[in-house]
Amino acid sequence: xxxxxxxxxxxxxxxxxxxxxxxxxxxxxxxxxxxxxxxxxxxxxxxxxxxxxxxxxxxxxxxxxxxxxxxxxxxxxxxxxxxxxxxxxxxxxxxxxxxxxxxxxxxxxxxxxxxxxxxxx
Amino acid sequence: xxxxxxxxxxxxxxxxxxxxxxxxxxxxxxxxxxxxxxxxxxxxxxxxxxxxxxxxxxxxxxxxxxxxxxxxxxxxxxxxxxxxxxxxxxxxxxxxxxxxxxxxxxxxxxxxxxxxxxxxxxxxxxxxxxxxxxxxxxxxxxxxxxxxxxxxxxxxxxxxxxxxxxxxxxxxxxxxxxxxxxxxxxxxxxxxxxxxxxxxxxxxxxxxxxxxxxxxxxxxxxxxxxxxxxxxxxxxxxxxxxxxxxxxxxxxxxxxxxxxxxxxxxxxxxxxxxxxxxxxxxxxxxxxxxxxxxxxxxxxxxxxxxxxxxxxxxxxxxxxxxxxxxxxxxxxxxxxxxxxxxxxxxxxxxxxxxxxxxxxxxxxxxxxxxxxxxxxxxxxxxxxxxxxxxxxxxxxxxxxxxxxxxxxxxxxxxxxxxxxxxxxxxxxxxxxxxxxxxxxxxx
Numbered sequence: 001x002x003x004x005x006x007x008x009x010x011x012x013x014x015x016x017x018x019x020x021x022x023x024x025x026x027x028x029x030x031x032x033x034x035x036x037x038x039x040x041x042x043x044x045x046x047x048x049x050x051x052x053x054x055x056x057x058x059x060x061x062x063x064x065x066x067x068x069x070x071x072x073x074x075x076x077x078x079x080x081x082x083x084x085x086x087x088x089x090x091x092x093x094x095x096x097x098x099x100x101x102x103x104x105x106x107x108x109x110x111x112x113x114x115x116x117x118x119x120x121x
Numbered sequence: 122x123x124x125x126x127x128x129x130x131x132x133x134x135x136x137x138x139x140x141x142x143x144x145x146x147x148x149x150x151x152x153x154x155x156x157x158x159x160x161x162x163x164x165x166x167x168x169x170x171x172x173x174x175x176x177x178x179x180x181x182x183x184x185x186x187x188x189x190x191x192x193x194x195x196x197x198x199x200x201x202x203x204x205x206x207x208x209x210x211x212x213x214x215x216x217x218x219x220x221x222x223x224x225x226x227x228x229x230x231x232x233x234x235x236x237x238x239x240x241x242x243x244x245x246x247x248x249x250x251x252x253x254x255x256x257x258x259x260x261x262x263x264x265x266x267x268x269x270x271x272x273x274x275x276x277x278x279x280x281x282x283x284x285x286x287x288x289x290x291x292x293x294x295x296x297x298x299x300x301x302x303x304x305x306x307x308x309x310x311x312x313x314x315x316x317x318x319x320x321x322x323x324x325x326x327x328x329x330x331x332x333x334x335x336x337x338x339x340x341x342x343x344x345x346x347x348x349x350x351x352x353x354x355x356x357x358x359x360x361x362x363x364x365x366x367x368x369x370x371x372x373x374x375x376x377x378x379x380x381x382x383x384x385x386x387x388x389x390x391x392x393x394x395x396x397x398x399x400x401x402x403x404x405x406x407x408x409x410x411x412x413x414x415x416x417x418x419x420x421x422x423x424x425x426x427x428x429x430x431x432x433x434x435x436x437x438x439x440x441x442x443x444x445x446x447x448x449x450x451x452x453x454x455x456x457x458x459x460x461x462x463x464x465x466x467x468x469x470x471x472x473x474x475x476x477x478x479x480x481x482x483x484x485x486x487x488x489x490x491x492x493x494x495x496x497x498x499x500x501x502x503x504x505x506x507x508x509x510x511x512x513x514x515x516x517x518x519x520x521x522x523x524x525x526x527x528x529x530x531x532x533x534x535x536x537x538x539x540x541x542x543x544x545x546x547x548x549x550x551x552x553x554x555x556x557x558x559x560x561x562x563x564x
Binding site: 026027028029031032033034035036037039050051055056058066068071072073074075106110 | 139141142144211214215218280281282283553554557560561562563564
């Protein structure tokens with residue numbers, strides 16, 4: 001059996017698996033950013049990891065989001081109730097504390113983090 | 122039904138998307154990234170309010186800049202076309218998911234053909250508009266399903282891309298463009314104006330002066346005012362032959378489109394060329410690209426020639442250098458040449474046009490526009506030597522009373538003199554969406 005026949009028997013698709021297909025549901029609404037620091041280490045986000053950010057998703061309580069807080073970017077866990085807060089996820093370092101979002105804050109969710117790309121070596 | 126989607130301050134919006142520190146701060150984009158000899162390519166609302174307008178350069182700019190007190194922060198950066206191009210392509214791709222048919226007119230402007238759009242999702246709003254709200258809206262009820270669709274479109278683009286747009290909806294492209302312009306000027310419409318209903322159309326058209334209509338020059342507007350046509354509404358209701366007598370075929374076509382009747386080709390392409398003046402973004406330095414533009418112009422001109430059953434004898438090409446190209450004074454380099462015999466042959470006319478372009482072309486300049494002129498038109502009445510008699514065309518000539526003296530097409534080649542190839546990479550904002558090393562940091 002030659003290669004062409006194999007392809008024919010197993011369907012037309014001869015495309016290799018594509019990571020984009022797995023990680024990016026909405027290409028026109030997806031941006032990449034890079035993490036700094038270790039405030040989200042318990043969420044599996046390490047320094048220098050690439051985050052896949054999907055803007056087409058409406059953020060829900062508990063989502064990890066990239067937000068625009070007082071004119072700078074931050075990645076944190078979003079808490080909608082009982083109060084709007086951004087939570088760091090690092091149990092080892094108690095210097096990281098939640099940020100309450102008040103009416104005075106310039107705050108906007110930039111997008112929801114859907115995947116983390118982490119190099120292990 | 123058509124929609125026009127326009128991104129205001131597109132370059133500024135792109136820069137701010139990944140640099141939140143620039144939000145609500147004054148921002149200028151100049152080709153050197155400094156205040157000086159280079160003209161301002163884009164200016165944010167904050168800096169425009171300080172009198173720093175796009176196009177300003179040199180002493181005028183320095184003087185104005187020196188008068189600004191230090192409590193107004195003004196950031197300056199180089200244009201990052203790589204970033205703008207990616208967001209522009211995301212904009213068009215998003216629109217393609219949201220509208221039946223999309224044509225990009227510029228990096229920040231697109232026309233949607235809405236035929237075949239499923240409107241069942243966008244039912245008339247349940248909310249009954251109160252009297253006081255109606256007054257606020259100048260009598261416009263934000264209720265048609267097209268209006269709901271446009272609002273959905275606007276919100277979706279903001280959500281997906283982080284880019285704000287204005288949208289105009291109407292029965293013709295010219296009207297939709299007008300609605301989109303009006304949505305920008307009249308902030309109370311929340312960025313969307315829908316003229317799909319006749320009552321709303323006249324309300325908006327009444328508020329627009331003829332001179333403010335894209336595609337109508339000041340000169341034409343003056344002539345129209347002599348016959349008591351002052352507003353877009355007047356123009357849409359005026360007898361069309363009167364409009365034509367006092368201005369031009371294009372103005373007449375614009376008038377027809379304003380009354381809600383779409384014009385058919387070949388004039389359509391002409392109207393689009395004049396109404397959507399920014400044109401597609403073309404690398405104005407590339408000869409190959411400009412040759413392609415010329416090719417398109419020839420096709421369009423031949424269409425018109427055929428519709429008039431005319432031949433032409435003389436071809437003129439004019440290439441204008443951008444006034445923003447500081448190395449030379451703005452000038453137009455034009456060349457005229459005659460065909461060996463009057464013809465409507467696309468091959469012959471294209472060949473001559475490209476020869477002319479070849480001769481006027483000089484490398485390294487920033488070109489602003491390309492003009493193609495076909496003159497010495499004569500009836501295509503079979504005097505040419507050919508194998509086949511052109512009987513059908515001859516019949517058409519008999520019914521064609523008016524023959525224009527020439528056919529003229531012009532295409533803008535660059536926006537604000539923006540030009541990709543002269544960019545150095547220093548002083549640029551980072552290419553947040555196209556280079557891994559440049560993506561934004563979040564902590």
